[in-house]
Amino acid sequence: MSVEPGDSGLPLFDAHCHLYDANLLPVLDWDSNQSGLPLIGAHVINGTHPDDWGLIADYPGLGESRPLRAFGVHPWRVDDLPDNWEQQLHQYLSKGAVSVGEIGLDNWITPRDESLQREVFMRQMVIAVELGLPPSIHCVRAYGALLDCLRSGPVPKGGFLAHGFGGSKEVLFEFLDMGGYFSFSSYGSHPGRKRIRDAVRACPVDRLLIETDAPDMVPPEDVCQFPLISQSGERLHHPAELLTAYQRVAEWKGMKVDELAQQIEENFRRLFGHLESF
Ligand SMILES: [Zn+2]
Numbered sequence: 692m693s694v695e696p697g698d699s700g701l702p703l704f705d706a707h708c709h710l711y712d713a714n715l716l717p718v719l720d721w722d723s724n725q726s727g728l729p730l731i732g733a734h735v736i737n738g739t740h741p742d743d744w745g746l747i748a749d750y751p752g753l754g755e756s757r758p759l760r761a762f763g764v765h766p767w768r769v770d771d772l773p774d775n776w777e778q779q780l781h782q783y784l785s786k787g788a789v790s791v792g793e794i795g796l797d798n799w800i801t802p803r804d805e806s807l808q809r810e811v812f813m814r815q816m817v818i819a820v821e822l823g824l825p826p827s828i829h830c831v832r833a834y835g836a837l838l839d840c841l842r843s844g845p846v847p848k849g850g851f852l853a854h855g856f857g858g859s860k861e862v863l864f865e866f867l868d869m870g871g872y873f874s875f876s877s878y879g880s881h882p883g884r885k886r887i888r889d890a891v892r893a894c895p896v897d898r899l900l901i902e903t904d905a906p907d908m909v910p911p912e913d914v915c916q917f918p919l920i921s922q923s924g925e926r927l928h929h930p931a932e933l934l935t936a937y938q939r940v941a942e943w944k945g946m947k948v949d950e951l952a953q954q955i956e957e958n959f960r961r962l963f964g965h966l967e968s969f
Pocket residue numbers: 707708709737793904
């Protein structure tokens with residue numbers, strides 16, 4: 692049996708989450724002395740709109756974990772942006788952010804303005820290149836359009852993160868050639884999400900990252916080790932399920948958890964760690 696991270700002292704790294712979320716904060720009680728909680732080295736906390744960038748800038752961190760900050764406009768939030776959003780984004784990113792996120796394209800949400808999503812995405816990719824920061828990219832049912840954008844526009848030299856990747860293996864290979872990294876959570880344990888598990892298996896280990904997207908993308912109840920319910924009764928993704936994600940991804944990949952944990956830390960530092968040490 693492999694040594695579990697946390698028990699062996701290996702820290703875990705969450706490549707994408709939203710820990711400032713208003714549903715999560717009132718119900719999340721994180722006491723580092725509580726047994727069973729994993730040791731988390733760092734979280735990359737992503738924004739969705741200028742409305743939440745201030746919350747991220749002020750977020751104090753969770754336990755021993757280092758809060759690393761990403762600011763960006765999510766494709767669901769492109770239609771009510773203030774005129775100076777790019778200027779604000781520049782200012783927030785310039786204060787030690789490690790990523791531009793969460794940005795992307797989404798052809799699932801209705802109603803939507805696809806050309807506006809694309810325009811806001813491309814403008815943020817230009818900013819990411821200018822500042823030398825990797826973007827954290829959301830994509831749902833829009834992989835063709837995203838490939839077009841990545842082929843026609845600038846992509847940061849250090850690469851980009853396809854967060855919560857749910858595309859085909861063919862798309863995965865195209866993204867790899869463009870410098871893509873891929874992050875996965877235990878959401879892929881849902882029986883109908885075989886494509887996610889196939890993508891994990893196809894992803895080279897040096898481009899693999901792990902995330903929770905907490906409090907969203909809740910894994911199935913039978914794999915949850917840290918069940919969490921919001922004040923309004925919805926199931927939330929507990930940030931400690933990062934441990935579950937490491938365990939599931941290791942299983943899908945046929946690796947030992949501690950071997951995976953070492954590789955993930957290396958990948959995480961390569962993608963996000965060029966600005967500062969953590
Ligand atoms: Zn997200």
